[in-house]
Amino acid sequence: MRGKLYGIGVGPGDPELLTIKAIKTIKDCHVIAVPSAQNNDRAAFYVVEEYLENKPLISCLFSMEKDEEKRKELRIKVADDICSLLEEGKSVGFITLGDPSIYSTYMYVHKIALKRGFETEIIPGITSFTAVAALLNDSLCEGDEILHIIPASHHEDIEELLELQGNKIIMKSGKSLNKVLEILDKKGLSHKTKIVERCGMEGQRVFNNIEEFEKAEGVGYFTIAIVKE
Amino acid sequence: MRGKLYGIGVGPGDPELLTIKAIKTIKDCHVIAVPSAQNNDRAAFYVVEEYLENKPLISCLFSMEKDEEKRKELRIKVADDICSLLEEGKSVGFITLGDPSIYSTYMYVHKIALKRGFETEIIPGITSFTAVAALLNDSLCEGDEILHIIPASHHEDIEELLELQGNKIIMKSGKSLNKVLEILDKKGLSHKTKIVERCGMEGQRVFNNIEEFEKAEGVGYFTIAIVKE
Numbered sequence: 001m002r003g004k005l006y007g008i009g010v011g012p013g014d015p016e017l018l019t020i021k022a023i024k025t026i027k028d029c030h031v032i033a034v035p036s037a038q039n040n041d042r043a044a045f046y047v048v049e050e051y052l053e054n055k056p057l058i059s060c061l062f063s064m065e066k067d068e069e070k071r072k073e074l075r076i077k078v079a080d081d082i083c084s085l086l087e088e089g090k091s092v093g094f095i096t097l098g099d100p101s102i103y104s105t106y107m108y109v110h111k112i113a114l115k116r117g118f119e120t121e122i123i124p125g126i127t128s129f130t131a132v133a134a135l136l137n138d139s140l141c142e143g144d145e146i147l148h149i150i151p152a153s154h155h156e157d158i159e160e161l162l163e164l165q166g167n168k169i170i171m172k173s174g175k176s177l178n179k180v181l182e183i184l185d186k187k188g189l190s191h192k193t194k195i196v197e198r199c200g201m202e203g204q205r206v207f208n209n210i211e212e213f214e215k216a217e218g219v220g221y222f223t224i225a226i227v228k229e
Numbered sequence: 230m231r232g233k234l235y236g237i238g239v240g241p242g243d244p245e246l247l248t249i250k251a252i253k254t255i256k257d258c259h260v261i262a263v264p265s266a267q268n269n270d271r272a273a274f275y276v277v278e279e280y281l282e283n284k285p286l287i288s289c290l291f292s293m294e295k296d297e298e299k300r301k302e303l304r305i306k307v308a309d310d311i312c313s314l315l316e317e318g319k320s321v322g323f324i325t326l327g328d329p330s331i332y333s334t335y336m337y338v339h340k341i342a343l344k345r346g347f348e349t350e351i352i353p354g355i356t357s358f359t360a361v362a363a364l365l366n367d368s369l370c371e372g373d374e375i376l377h378i379i380p381a382s383h384h385e386d387i388e389e390l391l392e393l394q395g396n397k398i399i400m401k402s403g404k405s406l407n408k409v410l411e412i413l414d415k416k417g418l419s420h421k422t423k424i425v426e427r428c429g430m431e432g433q434r435v436f437n438n439i440e441e442f443e444k445a446e447g448v449g450y451f452t453i454a455i456v457k458e
Contacts, residue, residue, distance in 0.1 A: 009359070016250035019355065024245065099355075101362035101369040102376075114366075122363035124355045126248065126328075130238070133330035134351035137343075140330040146390065147331075147378040149370065157394075161375065164393070165386075 003030065003086040005113045006093045007100040009125020010047040013201035013222075017126045018047065025123050026051050029093035031085055033078075035105060037062045043201060043222070044095040058085070060094070062105050075105075079112035086118050099125040103151065103172055129169045132196045132224050135206065140226070141167055152176035152225075159183055162227075170225040177223060185210045189227055197223045232259065232315040234342045235322045236329040238354020239276040242430035242451075246355045247276065254352050255280050258322035260314055262307075264334055266291045272430060272451070273324040287314070289323070291334050304334075308341035315347050328354040332380065332401055358398045361425045361453050364435065369455070370396055381405035381454075388412055391456070399454040406452060414439045418456055426452045 006025050011017035026032060026048055034045045034057050060078040063071045085092050096106040100122045110120050129149070133140045141147040146166030150158075153176045162168065162183055170180050177195075184193050190210035197205040197219055207213035235254050240246035255261060255277055263274045263286050289307040292300045314321050325335040329351045339349050358378070362369045370376040375395030379387075382405045391397065391412055399409050406424075413422050419439035426434040426448055436442035 011248070014250070016253065017248050017353065019240070019246050019248050020252075021243070021245035023249075099359040099362075101359050101367070103370055103372075104368070107368045107371055110368075120366060122366060124246065124359045124363040126353045126355060127359060130328040130330050130353040130356060133328075134353040137349060137351060138330070139333070139336045139339075141332055141378065141380075142336055143332075144380050144382055146380070148395075149376040149378070151370075151373050151375070153373055166377075 001089055002118060003089050003091040004119040004121065005082065005086060005110065006091065006121050006123060007104070007106045007110050008093050008095050008123045009099040009104075010044050010095050010097060011126035012098055012128045012131040012199050013043055013047060014131075015047050015050065017131065017200065018051075019123070019125070022048075022123050022125065023051055026055075026093050026095070027053075028091065029055070030090040031056045031058055031092045033058045033060050033082055033092050033094040035060045035062060035094070035096060037064050044097045047097070048095055058082070058092070060109075075108045076112065079109045082109060083113060083116055083118065086113065096125070097128070099127045102127050102149075128199060128222070128224055129171070129226070132199050132226060135196060135199055135204075136194055136226070138228075140169070145229075152180050162187070165229070167229055168227040170227070177219075177225065181210050181213065181225065184225075184227060192229070193225055193227045195223060195225045199224065230318055231347060232317070232319040232321060233348040233350065234311065234315060234339065235320065235350050235352060236333070236335045236339050237322050237324050237352045238328040238333075239273050239324050239326060240355035241327060241357045241360035241428050242272055242276060243360075244276050244279065246360065246429065248352070248354070251277075251352050251354060252280055255284075255322050255324070256282075257320065258284070259319040260285045260287055260321045262287045262289050262311055262321050262323040264289045264291060264323070264325060266293050273326045276326070277324055287311070287321070289338075304337045305341065308338045311338060312342060312345055312347065315342065325354070326357070328356045331356050331378075357428060357451070357453055358400070358455070361428050361455060364425060364428055364433075365423055365455070367457075369398070374458075381409050391416065394458070396458055397456040399456070406448075406454065410439050410442065410454065413454075413456060421458070422454055422456045424452060424454045428453065
């Protein structure tokens with residue numbers, strides 16, 4: 001019998017934000033697939049480390065390069081490795097930060113495995129943005145408010161997007177975030193913008209407006225901005 | 230010493246989707262506040278039932294009536310009851326379906342308690358929409374895709390909102406959903422729309438397009454529609 005692939009959301013970084021179902025699934029899988037990338041510190045691994053019990057791991061290297069071909073190549077390599085294990089009858093749990101349905105690299109592997117006829121299941125996780133809201137002790141949307149989740153990398157029409165009625169979450173920030181913050185600042189929204197780096201992880205930082213953020217140094221990949229009307 | 234108020238997200242309905250932190254917080258609180266409403270079956274209560282261990286409960290009745298004054302009155306009554314307990318030095322865990330930061334009634338109580346100078350903390354939960362994505366075995370957003378979360382009750386400009394570029398989640402559905410689905414159907418989006426009722430709860434139903442949904446009967450409050458481009 002062929003094995004099944006599980007995409008397991010492990011939440012934003014705090015091991016206490018793992019669900020019972022994620023822990024059970026990790027314990028039940030034969031092999032755990034751990035994503036890593038050139039600029040990434042295997043954050044998902046540290047979240048689940050205490051539940052791994054010497055289980056076999058497979059390291060999944062993804063590329064952060066701009067070259068789409070190179071990125072695709074590595075994704076197929078990862079999917080091939082995982083599908084070989086599934087073919088051998090092993091169940092594979094692919095751990096991913098946050099929730100697998102929200103901007104996760106896991107979905108590339110999921111879709112390839114589905115296409116090849118393997119069974120797959122998604123285990124939801126706490127998304128980074130609700131963890132950020134919890135940290136800020138505030139809501140994201142109430143009553144009739146609309147909430148827009150916008151990748152900072154969405155360049156072409158970012159100005160238009162930032163003008164939409166409703167609250168906004170700027171995701172997957174990295175370098176593109178600076179451009180978004182510049183626009184928000186020009187619009188006079190500095191004090192309606194809060195920025196959180198590495199929420200729930202070591203080195204967590206909160207910036208209560210754009211000025212505070214600009215004074216800080218070395219802001220990295222796991223950064224989210226929330227703009228409330 | 231005054232007690233602390235915790236807003237605890239208990240996820241969409243499946244007890245296995247509780248986080249370790251939610252369970253710990255429930256166990257540590259002196260009193261658990263359980264929301265209920267006229268049309269509501271205390272869904273949050275059933276999710277955490279096995280962890281309550283004869284802990285004192287306080288029932289929080291919210292109104293679903295259209296009259297804003299009556300709704301406000303009941304919210305203040307709930308906040309008064311909870312603040313009395315906090316004043317006595319008791320810690321109160323207010324359980325809420327999904328995540329407290331996403332359209333939860335809890336936030337009314339949270340804000341009143343904050344205003345009165347009490348300490349509050351939010352424990353994030355699995356949001357209903359990522360649980361729906363997991364059930365549908367699909368992502369909500371990938372790469373540069375935008376995701377809009379829109380309350381079905383957002384009447385005035387709903388046509389415009391449904392035309393935004395990006396994927397859409399229609400939340401808090403109930404009766405207003407029918408109008409939204411009518412518009413989506415007219416736009417030829419029936420087969421890009423999936424609808425899930427009572428995700429992870431008893432009586433869960435999945436509709437793979439708008440026609441399927443229209444043939445069904447007695448669709449209730451916990452219904453979410455996802456429209457993918």
